[in-house]
Every structure is written in C-alpha cells, then in structure tokens.
Amino acid sequence: xxxxxxxxxxxxxxxxxxxxxxxxxxxxxxxxxxxxxx
Amino acid sequence: xxxxxxxxxxxxxxxxxxxxxxxxxxxxxxxxxxxxxxxxxxxxxxxxxxxxxxxxxxxxxxxxxxxxxxxxxxxxxxxxxxxxxxxxxxxxxxxxxxxxxxxxxxxxxxxxxxxxxxxxxxxxxxxxxxxxxxxxxxxxxxxxxxxxxxxxxxxxxxxxxxxxxxxxxxxxxxxxxxxxxxxxxxxxxxxxxxxxxxxxxxxxxxxxxxxxxxxxxxxxxxxxxxxxxxxxxxxxxxxxxxxxxxxxxxxxxxxxxxxxxxxxxxxxxxxxxxxxxx
Numbered sequence: 449x450x451x452x453x454x455x456x457x458x459x460x461x462x463x464x465x466x467x468x469x470x471x472x473x474x475x476x477x478x479x480x481x482x483x484x485x486x
Numbered sequence: 487x488x489x490x491x492x493x494x495x496x497x498x499x500x501x502x503x504x505x506x507x508x509x510x511x512x513x514x515x516x517x518x519x520x521x522x523x524x525x526x527x528x529x530x531x532x533x534x535x536x537x538x539x540x541x542x543x544x545x546x547x548x549x550x551x552x553x554x555x556x557x558x559x560x561x562x563x564x565x566x567x568x569x570x571x572x573x574x575x576x577x578x579x580x581x582x583x584x585x586x587x588x589x590x591x592x593x594x595x596x597x598x599x600x601x602x603x604x605x606x607x608x609x610x611x612x613x614x615x616x617x618x619x620x621x622x623x624x625x626x627x628x629x630x631x632x633x634x635x636x637x638x639x640x641x642x643x644x645x646x647x648x649x650x651x652x653x654x655x656x657x658x659x660x661x662x663x664x665x666x667x668x669x670x671x672x673x674x675x676x677x678x679x680x681x682x683x684x685x686x687x688x689x690x691x692x693x694x695x696x697x698x699x700x701x702x703x704x705x706x707x708x709x710x711x712x713x714x715x716x717x718x719x720x721x722x723x724x725x726x727x728x729x730x731x732x733x734x735x736x737x738x739x740x741x742x743x744x745x746x747x748x749x750x751x752x753x754x755x756x757x758x759x760x761x762x763x764x
Contacts, residue, residue, distance in 0.1 A: 455682035456736045459556040467549025475537075475546035480511035482536045483520045483528040486504060 489568035491526075492516060493624065498523035502632040513547055515554040515562040517569050517672050519618065521625035523632065529621075531672055534602055535612040551672070555679030559686075563666060563673050564705065564720030569620045570666050574705055576658035584660050585707055590668040591677075591718055598671035614671060616643065619651040662707045667718060677717035686734050687714040687721065688741035694730040703727075 470476075492514050495505040505526055514527035530551055537544035554562060563570055601614040615621055626647060629636045657664045666673050687710060694711050701709045703724045708716050710725045725731045734741035 450739075452682055452686070452736045456556065456684055459552070459679065459682050460684070463549055463552030463556045465549075466545050467553055470544070470546025470549045473545060475544070476511045479513065479528050479533050479536075479546060480506075480508065482533065483510040484504065484506040486521045 487566065489571055492518045493522055493524040493526070493568075495524045495526050498525070499628070499632070502629075513550045515551065515672075515676075516567045517618075517620050517670060518567075519615075519621040519623075519625035521621060521629070523628055525624075529615070531602055531618070532612065532615050535606045535615060538603055538606040539610045539612060541607070551675050552679070555676045555683065557684050559680040559683035559721050560673060560676040560717075560719060561685060561721035563670070563676060564722030567666075568624075569670075570663060570705075570720070572623075573654075573658040573663045573665060576655060577662055577705075579659045581659040586661050586664065586667065588718075593668045594670055594674040594677075597669055598674040602671045617647060617650055619647070619654045619665065622647040622651045663705050663720075666720070667706055673720075680717050680719055680721075681715045682736065684736055685721065686736050686738075687719065687726075688732050688734040688738070689714040690730045690732075690742040692742070694728075700725040700728055700731065 497503070498505055502523060504521070504523060507526075509526045510520065510528055512527045513530040513533050515530065517531065518525060518527065518529060520527065520529040520532055530547055533547040534544045537547065597614070601617070605611075605613045626644065630640070630644075654665050654669075661667075689711050696711060698709065700711060701707060704710065705722055705724065706718050706720055708718050710716070710719065710731055714731070721733075723733055726733055732741060
C-alpha cells in the first residue's frame, strides 16, 4: 500500500511527459486531420 | 451524459456531414466512434491505430489515455462510456443469466496488442475500427441511413460487422458487460492503471460481513471486498452504497479512520438489498 503513492507519481509524470512529447511533435494536427478525413 | 455529450453535433445528422472543428483533435477517453455524424471528439483507439498504420508511435494518444488512467483508472468505462451504458441496459432484460470465466479478461489485452498495434502496423489497415461494434452502431448504420451513395458501397465486411454487433447485443442480455470485460482495448489500457491511479476504491475489513451483495450489483461481476484494485473494476461506484467500500485517493492511508477508533455498535454492515434487487 505504501508504494502506491510513489507508483502514482511515477505513472502521472510519465503520462504527462508522453503527452507533452506528442504535443511537441504536433500530433494534435494529425489527429484532427485523420478524424476529419474519414 | 457519456452518450450525449461526445455526440452532440446535431447538425452532422441533419446535413449528413462530419464535424471538422478543433474539438476533433481531442481523444475522448470513451469508446465513441469519430465516424459518427454527431461525434465531436476523436476515438482514442482509432487514433492509436492511425499512428500504427503510418508507422509512428502514438505519443499524443497514449499520453492522453495514460494521463486519464493515472488519474481515475477505469472510471470513464464505468461512468461515461456509451457502449458500456448500452450493455448495462441490455442486461436488465429478462433473460437467462450466465457468468463468464475470469481468464476471458486476458483476451482484451490480446485484442489491444493484435488488432490495435501489431496487425494495423503490419497490414496498414485499421482492423479494430473495421470490426468495432460501437463503430457499426453509431458510425456505420447512421451513414447507411443518411447517405444513399454509402448504401451502394456495402460489401461482405459490413455484414460481418453487423453480425459482431448482434452477437454483443445478444450476449449483453445474458452476461454482464461482455464487450468491456473480454474485448475492449480501451478498457485494457485503463485497467493497467487501476492499481496506481489517483482515485482508489477502499475496503473496510472491520465492517464488511462478506455478504457478497456488492458482486450482485457490480456491472462486471467482481467482488470488490476480495480485491479492491481489481483491473476489471470499472469504478462505477455502485458498490460504494455499502459503507464498507468508499472512494478515496492513493495518498489516503487510513480512509476509514484508525482501526478500532469507532464503537463496535457503529460498525454497519453494508445494506445493498435494495440495490441488489435493481
């Protein structure tokens, strides 16, 4: 149980880092283009 | 709310067109087809597949889903998913009820790896989207109704999709949420975060009588008193009607207070009889 807060912090930081890298790579535009071109 | 909010572009149905605004850049944390004429947001699974088809790592899609999963675990499956809601309604029909074995949960991880990542990467085709029953229900069927040209494009794959949709509609009347438990790749991603998410389910062994009524009202047929971080748990919070279970955060070490601090007479066993009869 005591390891869970650490696991959460590691997971959350990793998730936000991956998301930020995706935004940095301008993937948002590709997602919108893909969704609009169906 | 999960069914209405992401599908509130009414103009799309009236004019038989797709919403192409900036909200389509947002991956909704729900299994909601972005080919639906009224869809406002992108399908996260469709987005992951698109990046695999183009040979890229879907950082944005994976990051969005990981951030949601790290915060609430599988809660969006239990509270917002329109296809989950449909399965809940179908299970209320009077029919012969059966339970499926626990090992079927591993099938959804196989679906995630094979149909969302590996096969789309190898074949450059969105195979999960081609077979998705939610896509057939809110994407395929409305378009065939609205557009005569699309109706003329029906091939054998469409009837396979209809058969898959009918299979899950039928089995949902017999089994609690069969698609969510055994197939859904989005649920497979979120379930990886259930043990370490910010929101957690807490169980109080001092007040629990192990009556098992929590399992009767659980939409995925699990016993939260045996494993309250179960990867199958949808965090719908139906079981928190029992005072032995409550929603807490990962930082809360004693969510029910210090053990033994409350008087013995105050230990109320969960009364879920009304909910179980639901």
